[in-house]
């Protein structure tokens with residue numbers, strides 16, 4: 040495996056980065072956070088949302104035969120990192136990385152889902168409710184909802200089948216809602232034998248893309264802290280001139296750089312079209328995904344803690360944009376069972392000896408394809 | 411080494427515990443267990459007055475100023491029982507723990523007569539005017555200045571400048587202001603420690619919102635604010651020593667008894683972990699055990715310091731104390747957030763009202779910043795306790 044990205048992958052990430060540097064600045068985030076209700080929030084974010092749609096990443100992972108770009112998860116990982124770096128309020132990663140591929144996979148086995156797919160690819164918003172949660176992000180801009188009672192089925196609804204109440208998150212830019220079903224008529228519901236494995240793969244994708252967002256968030260937080268340590272003077276010199284500050288910032292960057300390849304390689308091991316790669320033991324795959332989630336989370340955690348500390352009291356104030364990145368990190372860190380669940384996956388993989396140890400195994404086999 | 415309390419001290423413990431319990435189960439049940447510093451402020455101010463009337467507010471002070479002449483051990487016992495009872499954080503602590511002790515120690519009789527009893531009775535509240543936009547860790551860089559003027563009310567200080575991060579200034583009647591009274595001076599020289607009334611035309615308080623959503627701290631602008639010439643603690647121009655004395659109070663005795671608050675917090679976390687299943691996770695269990703170990707270390711250290719302190723003040727070990735508890739508490743906050751898990755992300759009420767565990771997480775981010783950051787505390791330990799060379803300034 041080569042830990043480098045090709046030209047297309049880098050250009051795509053750069054185009055998103057440019058757009059977000061422009062339209063998702065700290066000031067933009069603050070405006071959105073201070074929007075007093077869902078409508079004004081939507082208005083505050085409208086231009087950016089439209090421009091992101093124009094980039095056309097939503098259907099990146101949908102197979103070409105179904106009208107998508109037919110890309111693989113690893114092609115999206117840098118985009119997820121950029122979304123994280125900007126603490127993007129829109130659910131780009133959730134839609135392109137998970138919800139739309141899941142709908143496409145359903146469409147492949149279910150004609151009624153297939154009938155809706157073109158609209159979803161064409162820009163209809165799609166929200167995902169995980170079977171074990173009643174919270175949804177991005178319902179305000181969704182037309183469709185994918186959900187299930189358990190991981191043995193998958194149902195597609197039109198959004199008007201639900202009522203929802205907004206739930207305020209610690210992260211003022213995560214628009215969480217709690218869904219309540221009315222007398223619900225699904226567009227379709229499938230109990231196909233392949234559904235459980237679709238959910239599992241969707242979870243792996245979500246975990247890896249969240250990890251990528253955490254890397255971007257960590258990088259942004261450390262960049263903010265570095266910039267502040269150069270600008271802020273105490274004792275007649277920049278605070279960054281003190282070894283005690285310098286070393287903290289260096290430690291964060293080291294942790295980020297060591298987490299990056301872990302996340303990239305996990306993305307490289309994910310299969311396209313939400314199918315687990317056939318030549319890889321899924322337990323091994325789960326271990327990789329868990330490792331990525333842990334490494335990214337720990338990097339973001341350290342980055343947040345350090346950035347707040349380096350900003351002094353300023354870091355503790357609402358006025359500073361840092362809080363948006365720190366709080367997004369905390370929100371993402373707790374998802375998919377959090378650090379504990381990921382460690383459990385690793386333990387299981389190790390204890391059942393599915394991860395083979397020894398130099399020939401560590402470096403020779405089980406390397407992911409794609410990246 | 412004596413690390414047990416005497417039977418008399420235990421009797422004292424029983425006495426304060428029962429009074430506190432009565433209050434917290436009776437008239438003040440509505441403010442029991444509140445974590446936020448500003449929530450239900452009017453009831454909290456009332457509670458301060460009740461503490462004062464019952465002479466439980468500042469028990470270590472001399473009786474004539476509203477205290478009980480309590481020993482250091484008794485003060486710690488009271489503070490422990492205070493936390494155990496679930497009584498809320500003291501809105502008056504800047505007066506009772508910082509301004510009061512400073513005036514007792516460094517002030518003159520006139521100042522003691524004027525200021526101590528209203529603090530003890532919960533009638534006057536205080537805030538701490540140290541930090542400025544350009545004077546945080548480097549406190550001696552303060553620019554707020556004051557000059558003596560002989561006006562119609564006799565000699566007065568006229569104060570101009572800005573303070574920032576001033577906790578609870580919105581409730582304060584007085585502020586102890588560290589400012590420059592000798593023009594052209596730099597660093598610790600030429601600084602005075604003035605007691606300035608807050609409720610006057612020349613003082614403006616603007617709240618600053620915190621990451622918790624609360625606005626406990628403020629910007630305070632002094633624009634020709636006035637105070638009597640005699641409200642300068644210590645000699646004019648020699649206020650640095652006084653300011654450092656206040657910090658020693660902030661980092662010393664008053665923090666020894668925080669452990670009981672910390673214990674309550676750890677207990678809440680353990681309870682939450684038991685009820686939501688997090689306690690079955692070996693990683694969480696280990697961190698809970700580590701938190702308990704850190705808490706016991708704090709307790710033994712506090713008892714050790716207390717048993718050595720004969721004069722009512724603490725020795726050099728106290729220098730390390732802030733560093734230890736602040737680092738411990740911050741980790742406790744991280745444990746709280748992990749125990750809360752994904753649901754911890756949700757606010758529990760309108761206007762960014764957080765549940766206890768997420769609040770603790772966010773709140774504990776500040777512990778390693780206020781009262782001297784961890785980095786500064788390490789410099790203090792290294793330079794004062796170990797005698798290592800001082801860090802060079804960049805400008806002098």
Ligand SMILES: Cc1cc2nc3c(=O)[nH]c(=O)nc-3n(C[C@H](O)[C@H](O)[C@H](O)COP(=O)(O)OP(=O)(O)OC[C@H]3O[C@@H](n4cnc5c(N)ncnc54)[C@H](O)[C@@H]3O)c2cc1C
Pocket residue numbers: 271273274278281282283284348349350351352353355537538539540541542545546547548574575576577578627776779780781782783784785786789801
């Ligand atoms: C919740 C809260 C309440 C507060 N309440 C009050 C109050 O009531 N009254 C008041 O006066 N102040 C108050 N403060 C302010 C507090 O005293 C200052 O935040 C603190 O002294 C640090 O100053 P600063 O924030 O300007 O950080 P800075 O001094 O700018 O420090 C920024 C970073 O640089 C590091 N740093 C600075 N110098 C050095 C060095 N020489 N070596 C190594 N590292 C260094 C610091 O450790 C920190 O990480 C409060 C702060 C908080 C967070």
